[in-house]
Amino acid sequence: MAYKGSIAVAYGLALAILLAVGVVSYRDVRLEQQSQQWVVHTYDVLRGIDNLDEQLIAAEDDRRGFVLSGDPEYSKSFAAACAEARLQASNLRGLTADNPREQERLDRLHPALDGYLALLTERLTKSASPNLRLSHANPAGDSLVVPTEIQEIIAGMQNEEKGLLAERTERAKNSSRLARWFTAFGFALSASLILAALFLIRREMAHREIAQHALEDAHAQLERRVEERTHDLAAANQELRRSQDEIQALNTSLEQRVNDRTAELLRANKELETFSYSVAHDLRAPLRHIDGFARILQDEHAAELSEEGRGYVARILQAVTRMGRLVDDMLNLARIGRQELVRERANLDSLVRQSLADLPHETEGRRIEWRVEPLPEVECDPGLLKLVLSNLLANAAKFTRSRPLAVIEIGTLQENGSATFFVRDNGVGFDPKYADKLFGVFQRLHRQEDFEGTGVGLATVQRIIHRHGGKIWAEAQLDRGATFFFTLESKQKELAPQSAQEVTCG
Amino acid sequence: MAEPETVEILLVEDNPADAELTLHALRKSKLANNIQLVRDGAEALDFFFCRGAFSNRSFDDAPRLVLLDLKLPKVDGLQVLQQVKEDDRTCAIPIIVLTSSKEEVDLVRSYKLGVNSYIQKPVSFSEFQDVVRQLGMYWLLVNNAPPVSAFSVR
Structure with a gap:
């Protein structure tokens, strides 16, 4: 310039x-x-x-x-x-x-x-x-x-x-x-x-000539570098493609393994359920025999037995009754795992009424105040949901036995647009530190002499709720009553992933 | 060999304890005098089709009622049911499945094969006795038995 x-x-x-x-x-x-x-x-x-x-x-x-x-x-x-x-x-x-x-x-x-x-x-x-x-x-x-x-x-x-x-x-x-x-x-x-x-x-x-030369040199150098870089990139690309292929192959084999494992799990699950079913089933036969012969002994040979002997026979029959109930509950639990979920719209009110109708044995001659809120229609398997309600209501009735006036409430809470149902009683409740044991199979928080039960009912209830994609939990204080909450479908999960989850959780 | 008495109830049961308890219950209900017990499926088929030990039986002399267990050695209950219900000479015989199984597949198969009733044995013997009394009353007294012509071909 x-x-x-x-x-x-x-x-x-x-x-x-x-x-x-x-x-x-x-x-x-x-x-x-x-x-x-x-x-x-x-x-x-x-x-x-x-x-x-x-x-x-x-x-x-x-x-x-x-x-x-x-x-x-x-x-x-x-x-x-x-x-x-x-x-x-x-x-x-x-x-x-x-x-x-x-x-x-x-x-x-x-x-x-x-x-x-x-x-x-x-x-x-x-x-x-x-x-x-x-x-x-x-x-x-x-x-x-x-x-x-x-x-x-x-x-x-x-x-x-x-x-x-x-x-x-x-x-x-x-x-x-x-x-x-x-x-x-x-x-x-x-x-x-x-x-x-x-x-x-x-x-x-x-000067211009020098600059021109410098420019030409720089250009040539740049071209060389571009060429080198292109070469490098091509090599990297090839490498990438190779690793992509490898990943693809790995993925395929992984998918295959997942499929195999899933199939294996499904098979194992099925086997386990068949096993538990046939165990429960096969246990019934000897039980029937024990009960049958003990009953014959009691009915037809009582005169030949001492007072003590008659007492033992009575104890045998009691034990058999209890074991029969355990086996039946286990069979139910196993059946729920295997059974296909049939969803339809069901009136929760009518399910509650049917469940209450099945309770006369426990509620006979007792003062129970039932407070049932109007309940909505829900999408569920009505047979299974009735089992849930029957279990929860029977529990509520059972654990309020000692109360002169039992108060049992059934209602809903609206939380974030989804309904949470609850069954509340003023019964003996339980210590909240054992709340996690509540839904385990054969887990009981009360002595058999105080409250009879097999410890399978709430496990069954939980399994049904989980199969519906819902949650169940309980809040209680010792001697201050208990409340059981459940939802039927968590918002995030739809039907398909639930059943998939069911497969893995079994 | 004496002239065979008409079998009123055929009991197909492999388990001796179950057989004894069922017989006990049946006898107590005083509904049948002649009860035949067979211990497996093959023996049951021999009885139905008048062969082997039962070759001197006649198809016309059908039992009034069959109590059939499903879990049987040799030939299982469902196979027995199928063969009996498929044969013109035997399909009119009332068959009641009396089993400890309450599996849906068993129920479906049995009914599709033409079973006349399906009863799960209750654990409690008192209940079982009650059930046996009821079904004996129904099938032997209340229900009209199929006539002899129901057991001839065509």
């Missing part, structure tokens, strides 16, 4: 100088022309003066010639010379109109010239008469030289003009010398400026 500026300035300056040189040269030529004219003019004046001088000398010569010879030719020539002298004098007045000093000399010259010419003319006329001509026939003595005054004036004029000529010649010479100097200097300066500009251009070009 700086170079470009400098070059432009140098060229501009050189151009300006050349222009100035041109102008000066033109003016110089004009001035010289003028000076030449003035010199020519001066020469004209000088020639005029010389002519005047010559005419005066010629007039005198002609007069003397006439005096000596009387030749009329001289008289004619004399008159011509006089006329010529006057003409020259008047010409000089015109030629030196610009010079006051010459005019002043001419002012003096004219009367002197007139006087001299008049004198010459008078002498010529006198000598024409014969008397006079003799007396004056003296060629040597009768000479009338041009008076000093006129000679001085002429010499003055000549000097003046010569001085002017010298002065003008000098001035013209000076002015053209200055112009030449100026021209020479201007040319030299503009030449050096152009040279400087050329030098700058050369330098600039050299």
Whole structure:
């Protein structure tokens, strides 16, 4: 950028100088022309003066010639010379109109010239008469030289003009010398400026060439790097594709393994359930036999037994009843695990009513206040949900047995748009630190003598609720009643993932 | 060999304890005098189709009622049921499945094969006695038995 500026300035300056040189040269030529004219003019004046001088000398010569010879030719020539002298004098007045000093000399010259010419003319006329001509026939003595005054004036004029000529010649010479100097200097300066500009251009070009080379090098390097990078990328890509394939293969094998494992689990699950079912089932046969024979003993052979023996038989029958219930509950639990969930819209109110109708055995002769809120319709397996309600209501009835007035509430809470159902009683409750054991199979929080039960009921209830995608939990204080809460479908889970979860949790 | 008495009830039961308890209950209900007990499926089929030990039986002399257990050695109860119900000579015989199984598949199979009733043995003997008394009352007294012509071919 700086170079470009400098070059432009140098060229501009050189151009300006050349222009100035041109102008000066033109003016110089004009001035010289003028000076030449003035010199020519001066020469004209000088020639005029010389002519005047010559005419005066010629007039005198002609007069003397006439005096000596009387030749009329001289008289004619004399008159011509006089006329010529006057003409020259008047010409000089015109030629030196610009010079006051010459005019002043001419002012003096004219009367002197007139006087001299008049004198010459008078002498010529006198000598024409014969008397006079003799007396004056003296060629040597009768000479009338041009008076000093006129000679001085002429010499003055000549000097003046010569001085002017010298002065003008000098001035013209000076002015053209200055112009030449100026021209020479201007040319030299503009030449050096152009040279400087050329030098700058050369330098600039050299710089550009270097920059160009550097750019080309950088470009080549860049291209090389791009090529290298492209190569690297291609390699990385290939690597990536290979690992992708590997991952794909791993995924496939993993999927296969998951499928295998799932199938295995499903099979194991099925086997386990079949096993537990047939265990429970096969336990029933000997139980039936024990009960059967003990009953026969009691009914038909009581007389043959002692009081103690009859007591033992009664104890056998009690134990069998209990075990029968355990086996039935286990069978139920196993069945719930295997059974397909059949969902439909069901009226929870009517399910509660049906469950209450199945409770007469426990509630007979007791004061129980049932507080049943109106309940909504729900999406569920009605048979299984009735089992849930029956269990919860039977528990509530059972654990309020010691209360003179049992209060059992059934209702709903709305939480975040989903319904939570609850069954609350004012019974004996339980210690909350055992709450986690509540839903385990065969887990009981009360002694058999206080509250009979198999410890399978709540496990069954939990399994049903879980199969519905819901949650169940309980809050209680010892001797202050218990509340069981349950939901039927957690918002996040839909049917499909639930059943999938059911498979893994079994 | 004496002239065989008409068998009123055929009991197909492999477990001796169960057999004894069932017989006890049946006898106590005083509904049948002639009860035949067979101990496996093959023996039951011999009885139904009058062969082997029962070759002197006649198809016309059909039992009034059959109590059939499902879990049987050799030939199981459902196979027995199927063969009996498929044969024109035996399909009219009322058969009651009396078993400890309450599996849905067993119930479905039995009914599809044409069983006349399905009863799960209760654990409690008193209940069992009650059930036996009721079914004997119904099938031997209340219900009209199929006539002899129901056991001939076509």
